[in-house]
Amino acid sequence: MTASKVLNPPSDKASKGTVQVITSNDRLQLRFRFGSKRHYLSIGLPDTRTNRIVAEQRAKQIELDIISGNFDETLDKYRSPSARKAFEEKAIKTPPEVPTLPALWESYCDVRQPVVAPGTWRNGYKVNTSHLNRCPYKKLDEAQQIFDWATASLRPDPAKRFVQALGACCKWAVRSHLISHNPFDGMAGEVKLTQKNDEDADIDPFSRQERQAIINAFETNRYYRHYTNLVKFLFYTGCRPSEAIALQWKHISETQILFEQVIVQSESGLVLVEGLKSQSRRKFPVNTQLSQLLNAMKGDEVRFDDFLFSGPKGKYVDFHNFRNRGWHKVLTKLGIRYRKPYQTRHTFITHCLEEGVSIPQVAKWVGNTPEVIMKHYAGILAKIQVPEV
16 A cells, blocks of 8 residues: 655644645545544545645635534535545445554544543553554454463553553444444453562561661761652651652642652653552641751752652652662661661551551551551551550
8 A cells, every 4th residue: 555645734743623635546635633533535636736726725625614613524525526426335335444453542542631640641641552553463353462462572560551541442432433342341351460569568667776777877878878868758757659759849838748649660661640559649747857857858949840859860769779779788788687668668657556646547647548557557556555544
């Protein structure tokens, strides 16, 4: 099949409401978008100088009709009598062409982009577009081959999300009467995920002495002192590391911290995503200890959208890199048994419970349910003595 050539305008992607004149197999066509659909309209004329003038006039008519609200979605108004007759005869003889999966996905993304969060767009739709571009199978009747490629080429988590996304796309296409059925229906459930360690259940907190020794070691380490404030913040708040490194100064007030986004690793690198693990947002009170830390961190020229914590070169904190280098080396040098930085969260929760803070209050501070606290910290709770009343 001969590739189409755009005659006017030169950009390959037309702006909304713009009609492009293109050639396909040396025949003139009009290409444009209306709503969420891309249209191709054959003029029925060969590519000549005179015929291009006719095609451009037809393009202007369509543009004016779109602007004025008089667009004919059947396209009959814009076909010449001979082209209309040929189109009707072809429609009788041949069934409607089934769109390719990339064409459906492109239209689906056009519909979804205005209504999804920027983080979701980057971390979900753009990543899955990349997967689809790399996939060698593009047809809807190749759904099984696409599934097999995804499970063989991607890790289980992204493979499952990719198949789920294609299923959601085709579900939308069915409702939009673009296709008759969803070939990916139920397929995502067949992707077997590897069992992950539940970090919220792996409780091995640091003692108060260990906590202070770790903070002191970061403060005096010539290579990793840059992370001292982050380490303090994790111990002082019990937040998840992904929540801490996503904080911006706009989330900080004199009395509270607002957690409402995270930085996570995706196929395309570190991305900022709206929402938390089990809730959309969470407020955390600022006590004297935390207030002193934040005031010491905040410079005179800090901007509203600046991140509280950054990597040595000013980019997002690569927490995986921090854990495997700085954290591991500091604990090794101190002779403290290695535990992941996530244990700062368990350390905070444990110390709060030992101080007699109520379970519902601790759960509210750290974004868990009281049931989770009861389940995972039963050993800590069992050691708390009943007071004499």
